[in-house]
Amino acid sequence: MKHVKGLMGTALAVAMLGIGAAQAADVSWMGYSYAEESAKPSVDKIIAGFTSKTGKTVEPIASAFGDLQKNLLLRVRSHTQPDVVQISERWLPSFASLPGLVDYNTVFGADNLAKIYAPEALAMGQVDGKQLALPLMSGSIGMVANNAVLQQAGITEMPKTTDEFKKDLIAIRDKVPNSVPYAMATKNNSDILVDFQTWEYAFGADIIDANGKVVVDSDASKKALGFLVDLMKERLIAPEIGRPDARRLVGQSAAAFYLDAPQSRTFLRSFSGKGKDFDVNIKPMQVPVANAGQEPTSIQWAHLIIAFQQSNPPTKDDANMQFVAWLGDDAVETQFPVEQSALPGTISARANPIVADDAYLSAWAKNNTNPKRNEVGIWSNSGELTDILAEEVQAALLGQKSADDAITSMGARMKESMIKAGHAQ
Amino acid sequence: MSSDTAGPVPTRIEDYPVSRHARRGGLQAVQRRIGLLMLAPAAIAFAVVILYPFGQALALSLFEDTLQSITPTFIGLRNFEQVLTDPEVWGSFGTTVIYVGCSTLGTLVLGLGWALLLNQKFRGRGVIRALTLMPWVVPSTVSAFIWAWIFNSRFGLINGLLLELHLIQVPQAWLSTPEGAMLAVILTRVWRSIPLFMAFFLAGLQNVDTEQLDAARVDGAGNFAILRDHVLPHLRPVLIVVVVLGVIGGLQDFDTIYALTGGGPVRATAVLSVEVYRKAFEQWDVGMASAIGVLWVATLLPPAFFYLRLLVRR
Numbered sequence: 001m002k003h004v005k006g007l008m009g010t011a012l013a014v015a016m017l018g019i020g021a022a023q024a025a026d027v028s029w030m031g032y033s034y035a036e037e038s039a040k041p042s043v044d045k046i047i048a049g050f051t052s053k054t055g056k057t058v059e060p061i062a063s064a065f066g067d068l069q070k071n072l073l074l075r076v077r078s079h080t081q082p083d084v085v086q087i088s089e090r091w092l093p094s095f096a097s098l099p100g101l102v103d104y105n106t107v108f109g110a111d112n113l114a115k116i117y118a119p120e121a122l123a124m125g126q127v128d129g130k131q132l133a134l135p136l137m138s139g140s141i142g143m144v145a146n147n148a149v150l151q152q153a154g155i156t157e158m159p160k161t162t163d164e165f166k167k168d169l170i171a172i173r174d175k176v177p178n179s180v181p182y183a184m185a186t187k188n189n190s191d192i193l194v195d196f197q198t199w200e201y202a203f204g205a206d207i208i209d210a211n212g213k214v215v216v217d218s219d220a221s222k223k224a225l226g227f228l229v230d231l232m233k234e235r236l237i238a239p240e241i242g243r244p245d246a247r248r249l250v251g252q253s254a255a256a257f258y259l260d261a262p263q264s265r266t267f268l269r270s271f272s273g274k275g276k277d278f279d280v281n282i283k284p285m286q287v288p289v290a291n292a293g294q295e296p297t298s299i300q301w302a303h304l305i306i307a308f309q310q311s312n313p314p315t316k317d318d319a320n321m322q323f324v325a326w327l328g329d330d331a332v333e334t335q336f337p338v339e340q341s342a343l344p345g346t347i348s349a350r351a352n353p354i355v356a357d358d359a360y361l362s363a364w365a366k367n368n369t370n371p372k373r374n375e376v377g378i379w380s381n382s383g384e385l386t387d388i389l390a391e392e393v394q395a396a397l398l399g400q401k402s403a404d405d406a407i408t409s410m411g412a413r414m415k416e417s418m419i420k421a422g423h424a425q
Numbered sequence: 426m427s428s429d430t431a432g433p434v435p436t437r438i439e440d441y442p443v444s445r446h447a448r449r450g451g452l453q454a455v456q457r458r459i460g461l462l463m464l465a466p467a468a469i470a471f472a473v474v475i476l477y478p479f480g481q482a483l484a485l486s487l488f489e490d491t492l493q494s495i496t497p498t499f500i501g502l503r504n505f506e507q508v509l510t511d512p513e514v515w516g517s518f519g520t521t522v523i524y525v526g527c528s529t530l531g532t533l534v535l536g537l538g539w540a541l542l543l544n545q546k547f548r549g550r551g552v553i554r555a556l557t558l559m560p561w562v563v564p565s566t567v568s569a570f571i572w573a574w575i576f577n578s579r580f581g582l583i584n585g586l587l588l589e590l591h592l593i594q595v596p597q598a599w600l601s602t603p604e605g606a607m608l609a610v611i612l613t614r615v616w617r618s619i620p621l622f623m624a625f626f627l628a629g630l631q632n633v634d635t636e637q638l639d640a641a642r643v644d645g646a647g648n649f650a651i652l653r654d655h656v657l658p659h660l661r662p663v664l665i666v667v668v669v670l671g672v673i674g675g676l677q678d679f680d681t682i683y684a685l686t687g688g689g690p691v692r693a694t695a696v697l698s699v700e701v702y703r704k705a706f707e708q709w710d711v712g713m714a715s716a717i718g719v720l721w722v723a724t725l726l727p728p729a730f731f732y733l734r735l736l737v738r739r
Contacts, residue, residue: 070706094709178579186601187689189707239601239690240578380491383708395691398601 025059026319030072031086033303033340035062038270042339050326056319066190069094081308083320086136089124089302090377096127102307102314104131107321116328121345124302133304135345136327137337139262139364140298140371141194145283146268149256152176158285162202162227165257165288169236172256183246183255184228184237186397189390191243193376194299195259196393199224201297203290207375207389208414212423216389217411223290225396225403232397239398247271251278259287261301262364265341284364298368302345381421388413479722486715497712504716514717516692517700521724523607524682524696525675528614532671533664535615536622541652543623544630554627561620569684572613576600603693606686610694613681618674622667629663630656662735669732676725697721 029047033039040062047058061082063071069091075081076098087095095101104113110131113122117135125133145158153172159165169181185191200207205220231237241249247264249255251271260267265282272278286296305327310318316325326332333349343361344350355361376385389410396406415425435441486504490497508514543554560568575582578598587593599605633656641651657664679698682688688695688703695703701721705714 073709180579187687235595238578239598381708384710387703387707391691394689398690400603400691 024057026056027084027323028059028061028082029084029086029323030061030063030068030075030082032063032065032068033086034060035064038266039340042336046327046332046336049331050323053326054319054322056322058323066188073098083310084305084307084323087133087304087306088377089133089138089300089304090374090382092125092133092304092306093127093378094380094382095306096130096132098308100308101132102309102321104134104307104324107314107316108325116347117345118347118350121302121343124300125304133306134324134328136303136305137340137342138302138345139342140368141198141259141261141301142298142364142368143198143257143259143285143287144250144264144268145257145285146250146253146255146281147283148253148281149176149179150283152253153256155256158283159288160286161292162288162290166227166231166234166236169231169256170234173234173236176256178254180238180241180249180255181236181257182231183241183249183258184231185243185246185259186232186237186239186241186394188242189386192390192393193386194374196225196228196389197375198259198287198297198299199228201299201372202287203227204294208379208385208418209375212379212418213425214411214414214418216414217408221407222404225393225407227290228393229396229399229403237397253281257285262342262361263340265360266339279360282360284360284367286367295370296367298371300371300373303342379418379421379423381417384417384421385414388417482715482718485711486719488712490712490715491709500712504712505720507713508716508720513692513695514700517695517697517717518724520607520692520694521676521696524611524614524678524694525672527607528611528618528675529668529671531611531615532618532622533668536619536667537626537660539619540623540626540630541656544627557623558620560617563617565617565678565680566684568613568617569681572609572616573600573685576605576609600686601690603690606690606693610682610685613685614675614678617681618671622671625663625667626660629660633659665735666732669728669735672728673725673732676721676728697724 031043034043043060047060051057065088068085068087072081072085072087072095081098081100104125113131113134118138121135121138122131124135124138125131149172150156150168153168153175155168155171159168165182172179172181185195197207200216200221203220203224205216205218205224207214207216207221209215228237232239243260246255246258247260247267248271250258251268251273253272262284264284265279268282269275269278272281287298289296305324307314307320307324310320314321316322328346330346330349330352333344333346334352334354337344337349338354338358338361341360343365344352344355349355376382376389379385392401392406392410392413395401396403401409419425485497487499487501488497489500489503539557543550543557563571574580576599578584578596578601581596581599583599584593584596588596597605600609638651638655641655646654677698678696679702682694682696682699683702686694688699697717698721701714701718704710704717
C-alpha cells in the first residue's frame with residue numbers, strides 16, 4: 001500500500017510538473033523565422049527583449065514556411081491555436097475567417113496604428129475593413145543578380161527587356177561552364193506560382209482579376225509561358241530547381257539571376273559561405289519587361305503578425321497584445337527586419353539611419369516600385385489554384401504540352417475551381 | 426461420507442450435480458474468458474488508434490469540410506461521386522497500380538536472386554547478409570534523399586558516371602520526365618524492400634531438401650530447371666506471402682514518393698497516398714481527402730484479407 005501511495009504521489013507530481021510546463025509561457029508565438037537557422041538568433045533576441053521589458057515569457061513554436069498554414073489550421077481545429085502567429089501576407093485572406101482572430105483596430109485603435117505603421121504595409125493586413133494583421137517586415141518579390149557571374153560573362157549592364165535578358169542568359173550559358181543562367185523555380189508548386197506570376201506581369205498578363213474572374217487564357221499569357229519554354233529549350237533555365245536550390249546556386253555563383261524576397265541578401269551571405277563579404281555581388285534589379293518603356297512589376301511580400309484573443313474582448317493588457325505591440329517597437333523593427341534584409345513595417349524604423357542608410361534596402365526599394373498583390377494566393381481555394389497553375393507550367397516546360405495548350409487548360413481548370421469555391425465566372 | 430447419504434444415483438448425465446465453476450462453462454469457458462481478457466488491451470489499442478480514426482475519416486468523407494470551414498456541412502455521398510468522376514483520381518489509381526505492380530515484381534525478382542546468391546556458401550557471407558539489411562534499417566525519407574541525390578540533374582551520381590563515360594553530353598534531368606521519376610520511385614522502393622523479401626526467401630531456402638537438388642543435378646537438370654522445378658515450388662507459400670506483403674506495403678507508401686518527387690513532375694508519381702495528402706494539406710479539402718482515403722483503404726482490403734486468410738489457415 002505504501003508503494004502504491006508512493007507511486008501515485010510520483011505520478012501526481014509528474015502530472016503537475018507537466019501542466020506547469022505547459023502553462024509556463026505567457027505567450028506562444030508560432031512562426032517560420034524560428035525554423036530558419038539564419039533567423040533563429042534574431043527571434044531569440046526579440047523574445048529576450050520582451051521578457052526583459054515586461055517580465056513575461058514567450059514560447060517560440062517553429063514551423064517550416066511550407067508547413068505553417070497546415071499546422072496553424074490543424075491547431076485551430078483542435079482548439080490549440082498559438083497566441084501570436086507570423087504569417088505570409090498571401091495567406092491572410094484564407095485565415096480571415098478563423099474564430100478568435102483579433103481585429104487590432106478594436107485593441108489599439110485604427111488612428112494609432114496609422115501613426116505607427118507605413119500605410120502600404122498596414123494595408124496588407126486589412127480584410128473587409130478589419131485590421132487582422134500587422135506588418136513585421138515588408139517588401140516585394142523581385143529579381144536579384146549575382147554580379148560576379150555577370151562579370152565572368154562580360155555583362156556590364158542589367159537587362160531591361162526580355163530580349164536583353166535572354167541575350168545575357170545565352171552569354172552566361174556559353175561563358176560560365178556548368179551554370180544555370182537563370183535559376184527559375186521549376187519545382188515546388190508555390191515557388192512556381194511566384195515565378196510564373198512575375199513573368200505574367202512582365203508580359204502584361206494577369207491570372208485572376210480583382211473580382212475573382214480567371215483571365216489567364218490570353219495571348220499575353222501564352223507569350224509569357226512560351227518565353228519560359230524557350231528558355232528551357234535553350235538550357236537557360238533548368239528543371240528540378242526550387243527556391244532553396246536557387247538560393248544555393250546563386251550563393252555559390254553557379255547561377256546569375258533568380259527571384260526572391262529582399263531577405264535574399266541574408267540567404268546569399270549564408271550560402272556563399274562568405275558572409276557580408278558577398279554583399280558586393282548581390283544586385284537587386286528590375287524584372288525585365290516584354291516591351292521597352294513598360295513599367296516593371298514585382299509581387300507584394302510581407303511577414304505579418306496575427307493573434308488569437310486571450311480574453312474576450314481582447315485588451316492592450318493581454319500578454320499577447322503586449323507582445324504584438326513589442327513587435328512594432330523600434331527596438332525590434334530596427335533589429336529583426338534589418339538582420340533579415342527587409343524593410344521594417346513601422347514609419348519610425350524606416351526613418352532610422354540603420355534602415356535609411358542601408359544601400360541594399362535602398363536599391364531594392366528603387367528597383368521594385370510597383371509591387372502587385374499575389375493574384376492567386378489570396379483566394380480561399382488558393383491551394384488548388386496553385387497546384388493547377390504549377391502543373392500546367394511544368395507540363396509546358398517539360399515538353400508534355402505546348403505553351404498555348406497549357407494556358408488554355410490552366411484557364412479552364414482554374415475557372416472550374418473558382419466556380420466550385422463560389423466565385424462566379 | 427457414506428453411500429447412505431449420497432442419495433439415488435442419477436441415470437442421465439444432465440442430472441449429475443455440477444459445481445458453480447462447471448455451470449459457467451468449465452475449463453474451456455475460463456480459457457475463453459482469459460483469452461478475451463488477454464486480447465482486450467490489443468483490441469482497445471486497435472479501437473483507439475485505428476478503428477476510431479478510420480470511423481472519423483469515414484464520417485468526414487460524407488461532409489464538405491475544408492480546413493477553413495470550422496463547421497463541416499453534410500453532403501452525403503457527393504464527395505464519392507466527385508471522386509469517381511474525377512479523371513485526376515482515376516489517374517492516381519492507374520499510377521498506384523503501375524507503382525505497386527512494378528515495385529513488387531522488381532523486389533520479388535531481385536530479392537529472390539539475392540537470396541539464392543546469399544544461400545551459397547562463401548567467405549564473408551554473414552557480413553554481406555548483415556549489410557544487405559542496411560536499406561531496410563535506413564529511414565524511408567533518408568533513402569528517398571539518397572536516391573534524389575543519385576538522380577540529381579546537376580550533382581547526381583548517375584549523370585556524373587554517364588558524363589565520365591561520354592555516354593551523354595549534357596546532364597539529364599531524370600526526375601523531370603514522367604518515366605524517369607516513376608523509375609526513380611520504383612527503384613527506391615525496390616532498394617528498400619529487397620532485404621525484407623530476401624530474409625523471407627532465405628528462410629524458405631533453408632528448408633529446401635539439398636539431397637533432392639543433388640539428385641536432380643545427377644539426372645542432368647541445369648540451374649534454371651532446378652530453380653523452376655524444385656526451388657520455386659518449394660518457395661510457393663513464401664512467394665504468396667511476400668507478394669501480398671509487397672502489395673500492401675506499396676499501397677501504403679507515401680514518404681518515399683513525397684520526399685523524392687512530391688508526386689511530380691506534373692502528376693507522374695501522384696499515387697493515392699500522395700493524392701490524399703495533396704487534397705488535405707495543399708488544397709485544404711478534408712472531405713474529399715477522406716473520400717479518397719476510404720477508397721484507398723478499400724483497395725488495401727482484398728490483399729490484407731487474403732494475407733490474413735493465409736495466416737489463419739496455417
